[in-house]
Amino acid sequence: MKLWEDTANQLKGSARRKFMAQVVDFLGRGGQVFAQDHPGWSRSTIQKGAIELATGQDFQDQFHLRGKKKAEERLPQLLEHIQEIVEPTSQTDPTFRSTRSYTPITAGMVR
Template identity: 40%
Template sequence: MKISTVEKKGITPEVVEMVCSLVGGIPWPERRQAMADVTNRLLDGKPRVAEDVFGWGRAPVEMGINELRTGIVCLNDISTRHKPRTEDKYPQMIEDIHEIMVPQSHADPHLRTTLAYTNMTAAGARRNSGNRDRQSLPVLDGQQQDQRFPDGRHRSLAE
């Protein structure tokens, strides 16, 4: 019977919890190197076992092992990887939407809240945008895939 690396090294659940909490408090890219160091010392340099035991991704552990081996630290700016918010990309859009929606809005019929309600959909607001530049508006989900047969039936691009 094959003995796992964890059993062979005598790693207890308490040790796993302590290592995870200590490594979790280290900022990147030092965290990646700490994960690699723990993997090298406790798990014989096996990133797949580290993924199973500690719940870390294999890719960062492998990258950390390579960083320790070569001495070259890989830099990546994770903060720039997010998709920019629509409000930041189109700052005028909020005012334009309010301009379109406010005349169509009405108060709660029972006057229980101060919220205003409207029956207009996003597509309706887009149609009512009128003379605004259509190229500056973001694309609605599925708008590019929407096609219709000549008799009016809907057809997706996958058909």
């Protein structure tokens, strides 16, 4: 059992799913329930691996589609709106040490 867990942890993606499906197939009837309870493997992952074994085609992991999108993607005009808010209050750096603009507005006020 420990060998199966260690091997599954070392593999990634399709190879891991196929290995898990092969172990469950080796266990026979009730193998999915056993694998879910003892090593803690997901039954949906095992089923996905079984499909990959049966068809011979691997599913493409699309991790780039997961997660939170950038604010610029969700709100394409965000930068323009922020500039409209900030520009009227911008002034030269009060110490005159640089040519950068200084704005006495906090991020909370812009929000």
